[in-house]
Structures are given as C-alpha cells and as structure tokens.
Amino acid sequence: MVYEMIHFIGAGPGDPELITVKGKRLLEQADLIIYTGSLVNPALLTNTKPGCIVYDSAGMTLTEVIAAMETAFRKGERIVRLHTGDPSLFGALREQLDALRQRDIPYEIVPGVSSFAAAAAALKTEYTLPGVSQTVILTRLAGRTPVPESESLQSLAAHQASMVVFLSISQIEELAEGLRKYYPPATPAAVVYKASWPEEKIIRGNLNNIAELVRKENITKTALLVVGNFLGSEYQLSKLYDPFFSHEYRQGS
Numbered sequence: 038m039v040y041e042m043i044h045f046i047g048a049g050p051g052d053p054e055l056i057t058v059k060g061k062r063l064l065e066q067a068d069l070i071i072y073t074g075s076l077v078n079p080a081l082l083t084n085t086k087p088g089c090i091v092y093d094s095a096g097m098t099l100t101e102v103i104a105a106m107e108t109a110f111r112k113g114e115r116i117v118r119l120h121t122g123d124p125s126l127f128g129a130l131r132e133q134l135d136a137l138r139q140r141d142i143p144y145e146i147v148p149g150v151s152s153f154a155a156a157a158a159a160l161k162t163e164y165t166l167p168g169v170s171q172t173v174i175l176t177r178l179a180g181r182t183p184v185p186e187s188e189s190l191q192s193l194a195a196h197q198a199s200m201v202v203f204l205s206i207s208q209i210e211e212l213a214e215g216l217r218k219y220y221p222p223a224t225p226a227a228v229v230y231k232a233s234w235p236e237e238k239i240i241r242g243n244l245n246n247i248a249e250l251v252r253k254e255n256i257t258k259t260a261l262l263v264v265g266n267f268l269g270s271e272y273q274l275s276k277l278y279d280p281f282f283s284h285e286y287r288q289g290s
Contacts, residue, residue, distance in 0.1 A: 047149015051234035068114035076121035123151040155232035164199040168273030172198035178205040194219035199265035225268035230260040
C-alpha cells in the first residue's frame, strides 16, 4: 500500500457514515490530519490512531497548511487533508495542489459526497426528472470570492434548469429576487440546512416566500437553496423501465 503522498479526502456532507470506505481507512491510518474545522463534523475524528496530530485549518493560512503538510511529508508521515463534502466543489483545492506540485510532493484526491447530493436525499427527490429538467446548475452568489460576469445569476437562471445555490443563504432576499426575474415566482424552492447532520432542517416554499420562511428560521449559513420544477409533482416516466422501450439489456414488448 502506498502512503508516500498526501491524501485529500472529501469527508461527506456531515453524517460521519457518508465518508467513503477508502476515505475512512486513510483517515484512521493518518499521522497528521488537517481538517476544515468550520464545516467538517468532528465526529469523523473520533477514531484517529494514537499519536495522530490534528490541526483545524479554519484558523490557518494557506502557507501554514502547506508548511505543516510538507514537514510531515518529509518525515515520511501519512497525511490527510480532510475537506468537507466533495473537495472538487468550492473547496479552495487547486491552490493547495499547485503549492504541492511546486514542492514535488505527490498527492491524490479521494472524492466525497457533496452537500447538493445530501440535500436531494433529504428532500427525497432527484434533480433530473424526465420532461422537467435534465440539467443541474451548481453556483453561488458573489461574496468575498467574486463570480465571473459570464456566470451571473441572471445568465444561469435564464435556463430555468434545476439549480443549487451554495454559500449564499445570508443573501436570500437578493437571491430570491434575482431568480424571480427568470423563473416564475411560484417555482418551487427549498432550503436545506446542514444536510445529513443531526440538526438538519428543511424549509419548503417557492420563490415568492422562501426568503421570508428562511429568515423566520434564522438560518444564515451552512445551507443550500434548491430551485426548480423538479420539486413539483409533474414529470414524465423514464424510458428506462418502459415496457414498450427497447434498449441494450431488454427488448420492448
């Protein structure tokens, strides 16, 4: 088994059982863990091996994170950088990988379950319903991290696809107002707070009232807004199980 690299692991959306089997194994074998303390469930750290050093990156700079990983790597230690959800989404991942490449430090990425997948599970729905939407847009409003003008909320909302908005719940009024310019105001919407955590909360409404409902619950962070007619009740049945539809594995009647 190869440990001569740094393992970036998606911790899952919150429920400690939603980390992958591979991620869990590497986490339990690590000599050094640097985790995103503001978002990762600390329950994931309960089975670390004796002597494992754990750093919370919430109070660290990029330079400090890289220095800690490099020091441990040069000592031959097993290192895990534990990210929330899936590190490929809004994870500030690329800058860490580039810094490691510059130092000739190998790494691998172990994907995780994103909060947008956990939100769909909490809502007991799917984003891509036949006849409704076959596209899912994952985006955010501009904040301290800007959004390219070509990816403005208006340009994305014009497609009226299923949409998941990250990192923007504190701007819920602005968000709902912007979406109403392109989606019908009665379009179903929901907010999922801390999907898969014990304190998970779901708020359902539409683009007319979702902002008011969210403010009444005093939710200002760690939540996703999902919007689209996939939250409604009308859709077409899939051809996959249609008895009259033939495909590679079944001849239609």
